Amino acid sequence: MxxxxxxxxxxxxxxxxxxxxxxxxxxxxxxQNSLLVIAPQxxxxxxxxxxxxxxxxxxxxxxxxxxxxxxxxxxxxxxxxYGFDLRWESVEATSHQLQQGAKEAFCQHQTTWTxxxxxxxxxxxxxxxxxxxxxKCEATPSEQLHLVLFSEPSLELRLFxxxxxxxxxxxxxxxxxxxxxxxxxxxxxxxxxxxxxxxADQLAFIFARSHGLxxxxxxxxxxxxxxxxxxxxxxxxxxxxxxxxxxxxxGIGVLLGGMVLVVGSNTEGNANLEPENWTPVPxxxxxxxxxxxxxxxxxxxxxxxxxIAVSLKEETVKLxxxxxxxxxIVNPKKALTLxxxxxxxxxxxxxxxxxxxxxxxxxxxHFVSKxxxxxxxxxxxxxxxxxxxxxxxxxxxxxxxxAQAAVENLPxxxxxxxxxxxxxxxxxxxxxxxxxx
Numbered sequence: 001m002x003x004x005x006x007x008x009x010x011x012x013x014x015x016x017x018x019x020x021x022x023x024x025x026x027x028x029x030x031x032q033n034s035l036l037v038i039a040p041q042x043x044x045x046x047x048x049x050x051x052x053x054x055x056x057x058x059x060x061x062x063x064x065x066x067x068x069x070x071x072x073x074x075x076x077x078x079x080x081x082y083g084f085d086l087r088w089e090s091v092e093a094t095s096h097q098l099q100q101g102a103k104e105a106f107c108q109h110q111t112t113w114t115x116x117x118x119x120x121x122x123x124x125x126x127x128x129x130x131x132x133x134x135x136k137c138e139a140t141p142s143e144q145l146h147l148v149l150f151s152e153p154s155l156e157l158r159l160f161x162x163x164x165x166x167x168x169x170x171x172x173x174x175x176x177x178x179x180x181x182x183x184x185x186x187x188x189x190x191x192x193x194x195x196x197x198x199x200a201d202q203l204a205f206i207f208a209r210s211h212g213l214x215x216x217x218x219x220x221x222x223x224x225x226x227x228x229x230x231x232x233x234x235x236x237x238x239x240x241x242x243x244x245x246x247x248x249x250x251g252i253g254v255l256l257g258g259m260v261l262v263v264g265s266n267t268e269g270n271a272n273l274e275p276e277n278w279t280p281v282p283x284x285x286x287x288x289x290x291x292x293x294x295x296x297x298x299x300x301x302x303x304x305x306x307x308i309a310v311s312l313k314e315e316t317v318k319l320x321x322x323x324x325x326x327x328x329i330v331n332p333k334k335a336l337t338l339x340x341x342x343x344x345x346x347x348x349x350x351x352x353x354x355x356x357x358x359x360x361x362x363x364x365x366h367f368v369s370k371x372x373x374x375x376x377x378x379x380x381x382x383x384x385x386x387x388x389x390x391x392x393x394x395x396x397x398x399x400x401x402x403a404q405a406a407v408e409n410l411p412x413x414x415x416x417x418x419x420x421x422x423x424x425x426x427x428x429x430x431x432x433x434x435x436x437x
Contacts, residue, residue, distance in 0.1 A: 012188045013051050020175050021048070024148060025057050028114045032137050032171055034147040036120075038156060038358075039177035040366040042215030045150045048177060049118055061105065064116040067123045069418070073130050080115060080134070099136050103143045112142050120149035124418055125163065132167035153363035154417055157356035161422055176360050179212035188217065198224075339378040340433050346396055348427035351403035353394040355414070355421055357382075364390050371413045382432035393429065394421060 013021070020037070027033060039045050053062055063083035065076075077094040081087070086097050102113040117123075117131065136144055149155065153176075159168055180188070186203050198206075210216035336344070355377065356367055364379050373394070382389045394410075397403040403423045410419065 012184075012191055013048070014178070014180060014184045014187075016178055017044075017048060017051075020177065021052050021055055023175070024052065025055070025060060027173060028060055028146045028148065029112050030141050031173070032141050032144070033173040034132070034135065034168065034171060035149065036156060036159065036172055036174045037148065037150045037177065038153045038174065038363065039150075040152060040213065040363070041370065042213040043152075043179065044177055044214035045118065047214055049116060049150060052116070059110055059112060060114055061111050062114050062116060064118060067117055067119045067121075067127070069122045069124055069127075071127070073127065076127060076130065083115075084113060095134050095136075098134055098145050099139065102145050103139070106143045110142075112144075112146065114146045114148060116148045116150065118150045120151040121155040121417055125158070125420065128158070128164070129167055132164070137171060152417075153358055153360075153367055154356055154419055156358050156363075157354070157422075158418075158420060160357065161420065163420070174359065176358075176363065179362075180210075180214055180217060181212065182207045185210070185212070185217055188214075189221070336433070336437065337380070340380045343378055343380055343393070343426070343429050344433060346426045346429075347398075348425065348430055349398075350426045351397045351400055351423055352378075352426060352429065353403060353406060353410075353421035354424050355392045355394050355419060357384075357389055357391045359384075359387060359389060361390055364392050367392065371411060373411070380429070380433050381436045383436045388436070391432065393424070396426070 024035060024037070027035060037045070037048070039048075049064065053064060061084070063080070065079045065083065071079075074091055077091055078088050081094060081097060084098065084101055086101055089097065098113070105111045105113060115131075115134075120128075123131070131147060134145055135147060156174060158164065159172055182203065185207050189198055189203065206217060206220050210220055355373075356364070358364060368374060368377055368379075373392075377392050377394050379390060379392050382391050395403075395406055397406055400423065407421055407423070410421070
């Protein structure tokens with residue numbers, strides 16, 4: 001449980017994230033909507049929450065809990081009540097206690113209560129329903145308890161299913177945290193000028209390896225600091241030059257540079273070579289692609305320089321390649337994708353399982369990559385309230401009974417996140433694709 005937490009270190013938020021924080025603050029005071037803030041794994045949810053908790057917000061009281069699937073409803077309600085300094089009575093009394101407390105807080109102190117739930121995608125259906133039952137949408141926005149759920153994209157599908165319609169009541173507002181750009185990463189490292197000074201090639205290397213996901217950028221920052229610390233130790237430096245491929249490359253570069261200076265000293269005069277503390281092999285920095293999978297961690301300590309060269313070569317190929325037709329990203333400006341054409345070729349009397357939907361193409365791609373579903377899912381573009389909506393379906397089944405049975409045989413990674421697919425007819429899929437064309 002956290003109330004108005006503070007961190008010793010400076011948090012970096014992109015301009016877009018700062019606008020999201022301002023919007024959430026406004027909606028929590030003047031809107032009846034529940035809020036869903038989504039980002040993939042390592043997408044920066046914790047960083048954003050820490051900033052939001054620290055943000056001075058007059059008239060808004062913020063309490064946070066972290067979701068855990070094994071927590072019972074009673075324990076969940078106790079955490080919430082204690083967070084707002086209320087005493088525990090019973091499960092049945094919790095909703096009334098919170099609404100009465102929220103009303104009194106605004107009437108006496110002009111303060112609105114907001115409950116923040118981190119990792120909300122880990123909650124079971126029963127836990128989610130219990131949370132939504134704590135809201136009373138008939139109350140004025142300033143006098144009711146507001147929910148802000150931070151989650152991976154999979155939760156969005158669950159909340160828009162018919163099972164939650166009477167709880168959500170059409171009042172759910174989604175916000176997606178965008179991945180960092182190369183400029184954002186540069187700004188992030190600029191906060192560390194006393195410890196880190198990276199050139200453009202090094203920043204491009206980090207961007208390529210992290211895919212712009214803030215959590216991965218922070219991991220790479222730690223590795224860089226550890227590498228610099230090792231480089232600055234006066235002992236064992238010769239051993240590290242021999243064992244560390246990057247340091248070995250630096251040493252060879254200095255040696256060759258010295259030879260060039262000796263040979264060309266008569267014509268070019270003296271030169272001053274100062275190798276940097278950390279210099280990875282440069283990658284192309286002008287390309288900022290959409291990535292289709294969760295990034296691997298940057299491995300700056302491979303045992304052989306040859307393996308690093310091969311890895312970086314493969315990374316450069318990824319950066320320069322055009323997304324293939326196998327990608328799950330649907331481009332609304334182009335003709336039907338292969339996946340959409342396949343879905344239209346299916347029997348309208350067959351069935352499939354809808355796993356998720358979202359207003360961002362990248363959310364679909366992250367979900368597919370995370371769960372290794374490239375060979376068993378199909379993505380297509382539909383329309384929802386006049387806006388593009390991207391849907392991911394799983395498998396094809398000749399009968400409704402077979403589709404319902406398939407729900408029990410989903411991959412373990414989907415079961416662990418309590419994914420509850422929606423059985424749909426292929427005929428309805430055909431209509432969605434036609435309406436979006």
